[in-house]
Amino acid sequence: MLVVEDERAIAELATLYLKRDGFGVHVETDGHAALAAVRRLKPVAVLLDVGLPGMDGVEVCRALRAAGDWTPVLFVTARDDEVDRVLGLELGADDYVTKPFSPRELVARVRTVLRRGTPQTTSVHVLGRVKLDTDRRRVWVDDAEVALTSTEFDLLAHLMRHPGRVFAREQLLSAVWGYAAAAGTRTVDVHVAQLRAKLGDPNPIRTVRGVGYSAEAS
Structure with missing residues (x-):
């Protein structure tokens, strides 16, 4: 350290x-x-x-x-x-x-x-143009690898493991960051914006107004 x-x-x-x-x-x-x-x-x-x-x-x-x-x-x-x-x-x-x-x-x-940063499963998840390998912790868009931070990867992985399910920002804070009270929901919005910028358009992350985010095939 x-x-x-x-x-x-x-x-x-x-x-x-x-x-x-x-x-x-x-x-x-x-x-x-x-x-x-x-x-x-x-x-x-x-x-x-x-x-x-x-x-x-x-x-x-x-x-x-x-x-x-x-x-x-x-x-x-x-x-x-x-x-x-x-x-x-x-x-x-x-x-x-x-x-x-x-x-x-x-x-x-x-x-x-x-x-x-610890792999939890060997599954490969694909939604639209995005492929995510949770074992190797790698992400590709149209076969081109995309570099993500540890937090960005885990946020995307959590959404892609549950396609179509809508998560409130507080649920994402708890699942990805490991705590909810110590961080504002703006943290989630920032990371989603960064992911979208890196994944390009179209991407699987959907905003559900007034609720939170989900991952769906484009």
Whole structure:
């Protein structure tokens, strides 16, 4: 686990609880060192402070995604504004934790993100132009592979496993993110918008006005 945090007390607290939960932890304090560490160490996930000196966490995440690196990223920030949360998710972050945070909740969030990356079935699902392989965690549109974040994949997989079924946003938060109360439903909307942009048009995701989303053949 890579922890990128320039506040020593927070880095030490996160490290303590992550190690208690069985993680090996490496700490960096600036963005440039964080990028180098991701490439060198291949961590299972990155706990990334947004307010880093020099190259901030947003720039680090943007650089990783631009390079095709989809290592799970959890943003940590003192900002609690929805605009900031949405920006982080749009950049490809997998979760968003606001300071001050409970270290136990932090570890639980890390575990939830990592569980999303664990294959649960060997089934291949096809809806219209989209084929999804849950065993290999790969997605194709018209035989061209599409790169998705861990969260985007799990959201699409959940919808495609239940074609035609309509899920409320709160149900998707619970099923995909593992919690409902700690995140706003805007989180779901952002990820759906990102999926649609990556899958192109037509795509299987349907908006059911006033309710939520479903997946149906185009």
